[in-house]
């Protein structure tokens with residue numbers, strides 16, 4: 455008697471490849487599969503919860519340290535007159551904040567760096583000096599946070615180029631605001647931008663070619679292809695990742711819990727030029743931000759302006775300067791500059 459055995463194909467784990475996010479990545483058996491399929495992923499517990507909550511506390515302390523009357527225990531003190539400049543999207547980017555010790559400590563968290571090392575299959579990475587986000591619920595002292603669905607990548611350069619990230623620091627449920635993404639649309643990006651109807655339309659003005667805003671027609675295009683918008687929920691210490699081509703924006707919280715996060719974006723140093731690294735070094739030495747681009751494509755300023763006038767509480771350096779270990783210092787890119 456003979457028997458027939460059905461042999462299942464072996465899924466070979468190919469852990470040692472750089473992700474391309476082109477729909478042809480191998481299976482990894484971890485968050486990378488979500489990222490490849492959906493254009494975003496959540497890395498659970500990239501930062502231990504206790505430390506994440508401590509970083510959130512550091513963020514409160516940093517706000518209280520301006521001595522303008524903000525008190526974490528009194529929601530009535532959440533007002534622009536009692537806070538440094540934070541825009542309606544929750545972004546805070548001046549005052550040397552991209553280099554505060556707690557921000558660098560988050561950037562240096564091994565579980566965060568490791569996730570990017572896996573995606574790029576590369577340990578020689580550089581990190582952005584990006585903003586941090588204070589999303590307080592139900593603010594009436596700021597303009598409404600209107601949706602601004604966008605990609606952070608030049609449509610003329612269609613391949614995967616940048617993986618963005620944020621470390622979520624407080625419980626972040628459906629009503630707590632935060633990142634909202636259009637699932638799977640990273641793989642449709644090239645087709646979208648080649649569509650003659652889309653090309654015929656005037657673009658939403660942008661301050662950099664590395665930004666594309668979706669019009670009503672663009673949003674309909676995505677909906678017609680069955681793409682869904684998903685509000686990403688997370689626990690303290692979770693790392694949220696998204697391909698810059700994945701359409702996204704953020705929501706303000708509507709419950710009682712603020713939404714605090716720190717943006718963390720890394721890329722292989724091999725993808726940056728020596729010129730980029732020199733510009734990045736200058737940003738580091740002057741405590742400046744670089745947006746989410748780790749190669750310092752854009753460098754910012756520490757001069758916050760309110761209604762066109764310089765904020766009297768501006769600072770040109772962090773209150774607590776970071777203490778970088780060897781691994782963290784490499785993330786500045788400085789050791790890779792050929793002198």
Ligand SMILES: [Fe+2]
Pocket residue numbers: 604605606702
């Ligand atoms: Fe963005």
